[in-house]
Amino acid sequence: METQLNILSLLDLIFLFVISIFLGVELIAKVPSILHTPLMSGSNAISGITIVGALLAVGLTPGSTFCTILGTLAVIFATVNVVGGYVVTDRMLKMFKTKLPGDKK
């Protein structure tokens, strides 16, 4: 938790950021509107990736009780986001069925 951002690593990260935005747009544009609700809850679960930061905030801040408390709270909220998101998405997608032959669930 101690590393500081310098201009070179910043440029690398911005590069990743821009490319990923374009990739995301391409991917999501292909999702049919019938699946938009599960798409939203599923992508929402992905945004719980901030859990990585939360885990580091608890685990890599030795000697600071306040950081441990903050980090634990962050882990709780990020886990709710991740677990809740994936489970509810699965629950929704399980319901999508078809009667067309050869396409059975």
Add this chain to the structure above:
Amino acid sequence: MSREVLISLSYIAASVLFVIGLKRMSSPVSARGANLLSAGGMFIAIIATLLSKGIMEWQWITVGIAIGTAIGILMALRVAMTAMPQMVALLNGSGGLASLIVGWASYHYQPNSSLLTAISIYLAVLIGGVTFTGSVVAWAKLEEKFISGKPIRFTGQNIFNSLLLGAVLVGGIIFCINPVTNYPLFIALVILSLILGVMVVIPIGGADMPVVISLLNSYSGMAGAATGFVIINSLLIVAGSLVGASGIILTQIMCKAMNRSLKNVLFSGFGAVKKQTGTVIKGEVKTSSPEDVYLVLEAAHSVVFVPGYGLAVAQAQHAVRELGELLEKNGAEVRYAIHPVAGRMPGHMNILLAEANVSYDQLVEMDNINPTMETVDVCMVIGANDVVNPASRHDKSSPIYGMPIINADKAKAVFVLKRSMATGFAGIENELFYFDNTRMIFGDAKATIQALVTEFKSSV
């Protein structure tokens, strides 16, 4: 292989799984597996992070994950499909809050940040805070708890918001230039961004909620990406921006389906727009009874249901599916026409009908159903209003002029199930109700549909 390399490789694997997961979301057949892949990616990311050198406080990590998992599973299994928009709002909010807290913790641990890290912390806290309180307000609006679902406006709102935004920006600049001596300012910025989240969402309401939910979805991703800049982690940036992009696309689709610009949605609540009445409609409304509707349905070869949020309110989706099955047994082709903004969030109607066991190949998007509407014998409009208002095609004075609609009026017969003649979210009269081929059936949609089901069953 060194520990760092292993962790980096795992992060790459997780990113790839997220991307494949989103890609395979493009079909209902592969979507469930896609979600599992994405969850697998998240699992790998968490395990890899825990392998980092020097991780301590395991007991707190375990406690945090255990509590979060319990809450998450409980929420996900108990939520009703009608309440899915609220659920997604809460999930967005908790992700945003987590990003805010991570930003805070890393500043607290190392107040002497470089300028670039300070900017990243500021952005993570700002976007995370706005996402958190914005989502809580959106949840309360959807639930109609504590506050009304309608847009809330007050005098001086724009001035207040401008001052607030100005304070957040100026405070942010001062903080970033010299983070180490500005802890109190940092706390003030946290509080200001929380207030900003409330102020951004309260003037929006009613039919615009799908846009808000999509936008908050985007913010929660962006907050994650900003956190990635704070802790210098590529995985957070990749995953966060993928989600950010998905929210942007959904927001665009929603705005297009309502024929409004994002700026218009954000800064002028629909109810607060000066009421344009549109053209006064002449003619008379003709009503019908379930018995008469039954006779028409019985002879129909092609039936299209147009569901709106009223269907969810009346909990009529199961009754509709039962009626649909009886119609199919009777030899009719049954389809469901879904308008992009029907319901309270993108795709809301589809999950309600899927829950009621409607086969997804019967759910047809607006653009695909419209060219066939003229061959449809009966169109049943259930709890939908503005999305079938033909005024949007020709009446330039109507506030919904230009909005794409489902051409229900083109069907040979139209039955509209509605509680009363009350107007929809847009607050305008619907000329469809006055057409010669339209009959209104007033009352509870579920009761009406059930009456039709009984008619069918008793006549077999």
